[in-house]
Amino acid sequence: MTRRWMILTVLLMVALPSVLYGRWIKDKVYLQTDSVGKVEFSHYTHLEMESIGKNCPTCHNDVFHIVTKKNPAFTMAEMEDGKACGFCHNGKKAFNVSGDCTTCHAGDIVYINEDVGNITFPHEAHTGMFGCDECHPDIFKPERGANQVTMEDMESGESCGACHDGSMAFGVAEDCESCHEM
Ligand code: HEC
Ligand code: HEC
Ligand code: HEC
Ligand code: HEC
Ligand code: HEC
Ligand code: HEC
Incomplete structure (x- = not known):
């Protein structure tokens, strides 16, 4: 690849998510647990929120890897310690993982x-x-x-x-x- 193409490709990768996320990104993703079924997570709902915006790096890849099999199965205890959903759902940035169980489950x-x-x-x-x-x-x-x-x-x-x-x-x-x- 020439240098010019490299730059263009990188620019596109940065610009596309904010422009087109609604078209190509999967809205609903599901996290599977062993004991209590699956948990739905909505990209669109979260990307609409002012505190997050259409900003993928808020979550990827520090909080959740985009390659889902690289994410361990998190426990609620780990989330209460600030991992995964608990990074925000801590009662300050968003409702707490240690309450409101049925909102997520x-x-x-x-x-x-x-x-x-x-x-x-x-x-x-x-x-x-x-x-x-x-x-x-x-x-x-x-x-x-x-x-x-x-x-x-x-x-x-x-x-x-x-x-x-x-x-x-x-x-x-x-x-x-x-x-x-x-
Ligand atoms: C604790 C809650 C509860 C109470 C009280 C209850 N039901 Fe049900 N009933 C259910 C649920 C849940 C189902 C659906 C079960 C399923 O689809 O697997 C059901 C299904 C049914 C069915 C269809 C299945 C069958 O057995 O033919 C009938 C008829 C029925 N109920 C009648 C009644 C009658 C009459 C009463 C009062 C004497 C009653 N139910 C009280 C929860 C209840
Ligand atoms: C008192 C009994 C009871 C408790 C406690 C309970 N559930 Fe359930 N759960 C049910 C019943 C009944 C269903 C419906 C099953 C069916 O449709 O046959 C259900 C369904 C579910 C489903 C499937 C929902 C869907 O849309 O497919 C999930 C996920 C779930 N429960 C998670 C949880 C979690 C997580 C907890 C604890 C925070 C919990 N449940 C606590 C009785 C319970
Ligand atoms: C608020 C947090 C959050 C934000 C912001 C976010 N994601 Fe995600 N994303 C998740 C979660 C949670 C999963 C599911 C992880 C899992 O299943 O282990 C996921 C999964 C994915 C997956 C994998 C889907 C699959 O089924 O394989 C892709 C691709 C993805 N996100 C792209 C994006 C892009 C592009 C953006 C920005 C437009 C974005 N995400 C913003 C939380 C987020
Ligand atoms: C902000 C959303 C959210 C809230 C609120 C929440 N959970 Fe969870 N929970 C999840 C997610 C996502 C997973 C799956 C994580 C994974 O598989 O990586 C999970 C997994 C679980 C599991 C299986 C793993 C384990 O720790 O044993 C149980 C049980 C559970 N939740 C119970 C609860 C109960 C009880 C509450 C309320 C006190 C609750 N959850 C509140 C999102 C939530
Ligand atoms: C980057 C921060 C962030 C992460 C990570 C995050 N959320 Fe949220 N979430 C929010 C904010 C902010 C709200 C809205 C404020 C509130 O409702 O307290 C919200 C709201 C929600 C709602 C309510 C949506 C509605 O329709 O009102 C659900 C359900 C939810 N989150 C589930 C999850 C689950 C499940 C995970 C993990 C897989 C997760 N969130 C991870 C920030 C986050
Ligand atoms: C693990 C025990 C347990 C199981 C299983 C269970 N319940 Fe209950 N349920 C309770 C108790 C305890 C109460 C509160 C005491 C009372 O109202 O008598 C209650 C209350 C309720 C109420 C009243 C809620 C309110 O807001 O006042 C409804 C409706 C109900 N149950 C429906 C169901 C149905 C339908 C099922 C099966 C699908 C079910 N329950 C399975 C223990 C259970």
Whole structure:
């Protein structure tokens, strides 16, 4: 390559991300965990933020390597120490990794059921009372729709019925409308 081409190529590499990121960069990327499913990260949402701008080096490659397999699987403890998402999500630059679990991990889960009405499982109401590992992966695989059961299964202690037994929490055989939108 001639020197002129080299310079042009470098200039393009610097200029392109800020001009065209919306076209060629993948918005949503997913970080896979062993125990609690995958976590969605949105490039677009972050690049819209004033404190970040369209500035790739804010994260690449010091905080996250662009070649995703070069990133170790970070634990929440490491993030609380300022690694990965915790570089900003420390309660100062952005909401804290040690709170708001469901903002990053999983919000409300809606089971669609036309016959008996949709059921909303509110993660947040539960993560205040239980650790993730009290449900995942033993009672529920952390993947939407991956745990089909009937009410009969629940009454014999599976799924929601592991806790919603009328003593630890309201029972599955009692108040249908606490879960079903009827
Ligand atoms: C706020 C932090 C942040 C900023 C800013 C950022 N990224 Fe990323 N990027 C990430 C994270 C997190 C991942 C996923 C890492 C992983 O999966 O281990 C990622 C992954 C990537 C990947 C790999 C995608 C894949 O699926 O292989 C590319 C390419 C990438 N970013 C390009 C860019 C470019 C170009 C910019 C600037 C326009 C940018 N990123 C800005 C956080 C950021
Ligand atoms: C800012 C976003 C964010 C918040 C807030 C957050 N997490 Fe995470 N969490 C992640 C990401 C991203 C990963 C995956 C990291 C990886 O695989 O490299 C992860 C991984 C995990 C893991 C698997 C790794 C480990 O440490 O065992 C658990 C469990 C977990 N989070 C629980 C929680 C709990 C509980 C909370 C609330 C106290 C929480 N997370 C809050 C982003 C977040
Ligand atoms: C370079 C700093 C930076 C890094 C690194 C970063 N974030 Fe953020 N993030 C922000 C800021 C700033 C906000 C907006 C302020 C707030 O909501 O507290 C935000 C907001 C969010 C939101 C809310 C978005 C919305 O729609 O309101 C989510 C979800 C999120 N981040 C997830 C993540 C995850 C997951 C990671 C790691 C994979 C991560 N962030 C890494 C700076 C960062
Ligand atoms: C009280 C039980 C319970 C607790 C505690 C719980 N979850 Fe879940 N989780 C569920 C249920 C139920 C589903 C839906 C499964 C289905 O659709 O079959 C789910 C689904 C998920 C999914 C898949 C979401 C999707 O869109 O595919 C993820 C990811 C997840 N949970 C992460 C977490 C994390 C991280 C924690 C801890 C911060 C946590 N969960 C705590 C019950 C729980
Ligand atoms: C703790 C929450 C909860 C309560 C209380 C509850 N359900 Fe359900 N129900 C669910 C969930 C979640 C599903 C979806 C399960 C799936 O798709 O895997 C469901 C599914 C169903 C189904 C379809 C599956 C089947 O068994 O045929 C029927 C019918 C049903 N519920 C009826 C009822 C009735 C009647 C009551 C009251 C006696 C009730 N439910 C109380 C959570 C609940
Ligand atoms: C690990 C135990 C556990 C599991 C599993 C569980 N729950 Fe709960 N849930 C509770 C407890 C405890 C409460 C609060 C006590 C009460 O309301 O009786 C609660 C409360 C709720 C509430 C009321 C929330 C509020 O805002 O007041 C709903 C709705 C609910 N659960 C739905 C479900 C559904 C649907 C499932 C299955 C997909 C499920 N839960 C699985 C323990 C659990």
